Amino acid sequence: MAGQWCGMLPDKDGLNGGGGVQDGHPAEDPSVTLFREYLRLKTVHPEPDYDAALKFLERMAEELALPMKKVEVCPGRVVAIISWIGSRPELKSVVLNSHTDVVPVYEEHWKHHPFAAVKDADGNIYARGAQDMKSVTIQYIEAIRRLKAAGKRFSRTIHLTFVPDEEVGGHKGMETFVKHPEFQKLNMGFALDEGLANPTNAYTVFYGERNPWWITVRCPGSPGHGSRFVENTAAEKLRRVINSFLEFREKEKQRLNTSECFTLGDVTTINMTMVKGGVAYNVVPAEMDVSFDLRIPPTVNLQEFEEKIKVWCREAGEDVTYDFAQKHMDQNLTSTDENDPWWQAFSSTCKAMNMTLKKEIFPAATDSRFIREVGLPAIGFSPMNLTPILLHDHNEYLNEQVFLQGIQVYERLIPALAGVAPLSAEL
Incomplete structure (x- = not known):
């Protein structure tokens, strides 16, 4: 019932989707456990606990054995950058962007506590940020973890950027960051950022945004x-x-x-x-x-x-x-022409996984607009199909199997993008 929290321990509730057995139930996949841990950090406006997020990300960088840089773009507003340097770092990099903040909640309308990351018997994980966009953050990290464990390395450098204040307009986050010298050092060629869930079997891909x-x-x-x-x-x-x-x-x-x-x-x-x-x-x-x-x-x-x-x-x-x-007056669109090397790498990889892509203009606003404003291509994409759109809504949730499948999607997308052949301007 709304307003009454589930009293079950977070690591014991519901059914799980990994290997092994715990207390008579299948053991939870470690990626799901990590996702739920991140969801419990209260990076919620008006006073997001950004310090907790930064400590979490520092731990992730240590686990991945990758360097992390912290850039204070405004007082108390830090962009974290985890970098996997490519074999040819002079080539343009691939940036995987996500924001750490989440919007406020009306707790009385939630069936579970919005920061408990409760998982129900169907594997649905309820928490503010489950779709927008802590799922994508962990999917990036877990895909990188698996690729590194497999001994992979790519020609292009991959940067994971974690930015604050997206949910309040990005003015003390990405809008300021794109003008910062540390942004120039990223040498960005292409960026992935958040998208939306799709209730059908298709995946929505956003190549532009409406101007707010x-x-x-x-x-x-x-x-x-x-x-x-x-x-x-x-x-x-x-x-x-x-x-x-x-x-x-x-x-x-x-x-x-x-x-x-x-x-x-x-x-x-x-x-x-x-x-x-x-x-x-x-x-x-x-x-x-x-x-x-x-x-x-x-x-x-x-x-x-x-x-x-x-x-x-x-x-x-x-x-x-x-x-x-x-x-906002910028009307830049990211190319979805099949001759564009970035789009071709993205779309052909999705096609190889039998994914149906639905190309759209994003109806609201994300940090992608600031990236496009400085003339760089960015695609909005969150691998969440068969899922109702619940960003900013009560009882926001994501199913653990959809979440885990998203990691596999990034395991294929990241190598494809980081392996794009040198462009004519880079030769």
């Missing part, structure tokens, strides 16, 4: 007593602004799932998120503000779209203005 615009429209008006028909009020202007934004929202909603637009990443979403204004019931306010969250596909002309917003403000009334809390 957070906008506040300010509507000044004539103040006065609440008993009169005051002319030119802030509320009247506010209503016109809201109508313009929400009418456009409805048109985009209608376009979704038509022959023109198949996914959320193909349309512009607009959501009204905050309204401010007023001091008392009987006082007509001198200003009212309304804020919107917009996500705009890379196919939209951003300058023309902003002109549309200016028209809406002019039509709403005199002196209506707007400003941005966030305004």
